[in-house]
Amino acid sequence: MLKTEMRNENTYNIDKMTTYEMLSVINAENAAVTKAVDNALNEIALVCDMVADTIKAGGKVYYIGSGTSGRLAVCDAAECPPTFGVPHDLFNGIIAGGEKCMFTPAENAEDNAEAGIEDLKSRNFSQKDILIGISASGSASYVISAVNYAKSIGAKTASITNNPDTALGKAADIDICADTGAEVITGSTRMKAGTAQKIILNMISTASMVKCGCVYENMMINLRPTNKKLTQRMIGIVTEILGCTAEKAEQLLEENEWNIRRAVAESDRQ
Numbered sequence: 001m002l003k004t005e006m007r008n009e010n011t012y013n014i015d016k017m018t019t020y021e022m023l024s025v026i027n028a029e030n031a032a033v034t035k036a037v038d039n040a041l042n043e044i045a046l047v048c049d050m051v052a053d054t055i056k057a058g059g060k061v062y063y064i065g066s067g068t069s070g071r072l073a074v075c076d077a078a079e080c081p082p083t084f085g086v087p088h089d090l091f092n093g094i095i096a097g098g099e100k101c102m103f104t105p106a107e108n109a110e111d112n113a114e115a116g117i118e119d120l121k122s123r124n125f126s127q128k129d130i131l132i133g134i135s136a137s138g139s140a141s142y143v144i145s146a147v148n149y150a151k152s153i154g155a156k157t158a159s160i161t162n163n164p165d166t167a168l169g170k171a172a173d174i175d176i177c178a179d180t181g182a183e184v185i186t187g188s189t190r191m192k193a194g195t196a197q198k199i200i201l202n203m204i205s206t207a208s209m210v211k212c213g214c215v216y217e218n219m220m221i222n223l224r225p226t227n228k229k230l231t232q233r234m235i236g237i238v239t240e241i242l243g244c245t246a247e248k249a250e251q252l253l254e255e256n257e258w259n260i261r262r263a264v265a266e267s268d269r270q
Helices: 019-038 041-056 067-084 107-111 113-122 141-152 167-171 192-211 228-242 246-255 260-269
Strands: 061-065 091-095 130-135 156-161 174-177
Touching (some): 041 061, 041 192, 061 141, 061 192, 067 091, 141 156, 156 192, 167 174
């Protein structure tokens, strides 16, 4: 039996616990997530390098998953453009069953192997891109078929799983296995497994973007002033980099179409 499908001996009686006791045991189980991710850091690092190399070579990044895994894939991809100032199609999140499944579950979508391939083709996935398949069980046919297709056309592949020795893990070039064990509620992989997946996706997108020059020191150098908060953040970043006043930073940004890199370069020329 898959570890993520086993009963957790620490929560046999969760239905008889007080609310505080429930939360305590859930949080104690969550503490094991970071350890599971820590054990997979070598593989995560390899995938980060693969992603960065793909982007530098002109390729794109595709995440694909079903259910919770698919929703996390879409979420991480959607957050990259505003955070790192990259094109909206550089990171692509694909969920089994389509966009509607972000809000309305379709549990049988993960069994549709043909759809995994068709969804990649419809998004013009190519040999120069990288595909990261995500499945807690490592058995979702939709994801496995997509990874096999990607490999068949010569693209790089990776997987994020929460069980060792899975079909998906064996299909991918590199398998990131965060072995989170039995869930608090048996089989509910939206919990520990999903938390681990989100942490790993954060690592992959963040580290690869840093390696591609989208971060200066630890600041978001490619921001755009799309709201008041981000406008003030941009002024703060220029102020920090140049050691100037906020007024001077705002002036430089206005003179350079609110482009942080150009504003800093303009200051160097003055």
